[in-house]
Amino acid sequence: MCGIVGIYLKNKKLENSLGSLLSKMLINMGSRGPDSAGFAIYKKEEKEKFKYSICINELNFKDFEERINKHIDAELKKNFDHVILKSSVKPKDMLNILKNHFHDVALVGYGKSIEIFKQVGDPSEVVKKFKLDEYSGSHAIGHTRMATESAITTDGSHPYSTGEDECLVHNGSLSNHNNLRRKLKKNGVNFDSENDTEVAAGYISNNLSNKKNLKETLKDSLKDLDGFYTFITGTKDGFAVLRDEIACKPAVIAETDDYVAIASEFQAMAHLPEVNNAKIFEPEPGVVYSWGN
Amino acid sequence: MELDLKKLELRNVNDKLQSLDRKTNERDFTIINPEGNHAICAGLNKEMNVTIKGHVGYYCAGMNKKANITIEGNVGTGVAENMMSGKVHVKGNASQSAGATAHGGLLIIDGDASSRCGISMKGADIIVKGSVGHMSGFMSQSGNLIVCGDAGEALGDSLYETNIYIKGNVKSLGADCVEKKMDKKHINKLKKFLKDAEIKNHKAESFKRYGSARKLYNFKIDNNY
Numbered sequence: 001m002c003g004i005v006g007i008y009l010k011n012k013k014l015e016n017s018l019g020s021l022l023s024k025m026l027i028n029m030g031s032r033g034p035d036s037a038g039f040a041i042y043k044k045e046e047k048e049k050f051k052y053s054i055c056i057n058e059l060n061f062k063d064f065e066e067r068i069n070k071h072i073d074a075e076l077k078k079n080f081d082h083v084i085l086k087s088s089v090k091p092k093d094m095l096n097i098l099k100n101h102f103h104d105v106a107l108v109g110y111g112k113s114i115e116i117f118k119q120v121g122d123p124s125e126v127v128k129k130f131k132l133d134e135y136s137g138s139h140a141i142g143h144t145r146m147a148t149e150s151a152i153t154t155d156g157s158h159p160y161s162t163g164e165d166e167c168l169v170h171n172g173s174l175s176n177h178n179n180l181r182r183k184l185k186k187n188g189v190n191f192d193s194e195n196d197t198e199v200a201a202g203y204i205s206n207n208l209s210n211k212k213n214l215k216e217t218l219k220d221s222l223k224d225l226d227g228f229y230t231f232i233t234g235t236k237d238g239f240a241v242l243r244d245e246i247a248c249k250p251a252v253i254a255e256t257d258d259y260v261a262i263a264s265e266f267q268a269m270a271h272l273p274e275v276n277n278a279k280i281f282e283p284e285p286g287v288v289y290s291w292g293n
Numbered sequence: 294m295e296l297d298l299k300k301l302e303l304r305n306v307n308d309k310l311q312s313l314d315r316k317t318n319e320r321d322f323t324i325i326n327p328e329g330n331h332a333i334c335a336g337l338n339k340e341m342n343v344t345i346k347g348h349v350g351y352y353c354a355g356m357n358k359k360a361n362i363t364i365e366g367n368v369g370t371g372v373a374e375n376m377m378s379g380k381v382h383v384k385g386n387a388s389q390s391a392g393a394t395a396h397g398g399l400l401i402i403d404g405d406a407s408s409r410c411g412i413s414m415k416g417a418d419i420i421v422k423g424s425v426g427h428m429s430g431f432m433s434q435s436g437n438l439i440v441c442g443d444a445g446e447a448l449g450d451s452l453y454e455t456n457i458y459i460k461g462n463v464k465s466l467g468a469d470c471v472e473k474k475m476d477k478k479h480i481n482k483l484k485k486f487l488k489d490a491e492i493k494n495h496k497a498e499s500f501k502r503y504g505s506a507r508k509l510y511n512f513k514i515d516n517n518y
Contacts, residue, residue: 247408247427250370250388266348266369267329276347280367282388282407285427 003029011258019135033144038118111165160201165236172229238292247285
């Protein structure tokens, strides 16, 4: 089943309440996905430094801090079992450092504005643990998971990073993910889990690194990804939505002068300001919708 | 009587409407703050008028019998699914599978309905003032599906004896669905539907009629479908 949500603010005045708006959306979608939850928040872009969202799992924060300081200069901010690491180290080098010296942590996302948090458990608990209510930002996407294709783990939780400041959430399941994973591995794409959405994320990031733009990539996925899905992809400037052509998986969009919101079900948006006067519609199958991109 | 879903449990509201005492005179209800809840007004089985002010979730007015339900907002998947009789009027847009498997009654949608509108309908009448999405009327068995706008891909795929009337464009017809001649009796029937739904800007004569070619009724060894 799974629930997906996203909100993009047109009115900057709402930026301080982004976290609390998203938090209620996720809690409400707990009925579609009680196993795990996650979200990506986009904040004001850093000028020079990169932000790395790292899940440190069982590691002690102090130990992690000591170890990372041996390798790089970094500013760390702990949030439950995640750490936002701010550093001028470039993504390519950072990935190598983590790969060679930090097998016990997981990089869940990176970029100049994105921060990703995800964890197993009921969405209402997860948003509390990460204090999502206190977050501000320009846009955000989130996911509540009912596990089908792989185990209930942090690795199997969404959003999935698809590259710098990019991520993906998915409602549905893919049937050709094993074949596609094999193909992408040959192209040098790394996978950390057996999850189908991670393959879609790998597919998108592989296409984007081959200089295709997000719209083209999403269009291509209509022929390359077999299965059913509603995708929301987040980028530094906004988000995009795509439903497969059969469109078994739901999605509803509400747009006002102040924001655009998307969710699997309208009830996830019922608390949004002025939503009863919003333009509400269902995205058409096979059509890429995007805001801010 | 006003029923506020912010204050009352949905289950209690549905229970109250489902078990209405036949002797009571209270037959007009307004539901406020629906907030996208699912299965609002499902299983009503007596004559009454219910107005829902706002957007609702899935299966609103499902299995409706005799009740007259108006939704002043959008509806989620499966509005009036398996309706037996009565009337359901959606003033906004409808999501997928509107009127699915409905046996009787009238469903009016003022906006658009998305995919699979009237899927497997078994005798209901569905009037959509906007357009419908792909696979509408899929395997529908009897009744009438009337669309004032356009229809998406594979209209009426594998249908039995439902009459489909479309005013606008049809993106493609599904297996065994063909355009049929509009006879006087069809025009008269359609005129009545348009009148019932208070549609004045479309003439019955300007609709096209679609139905089953009946080639799937019997197995044919060289059947192309």
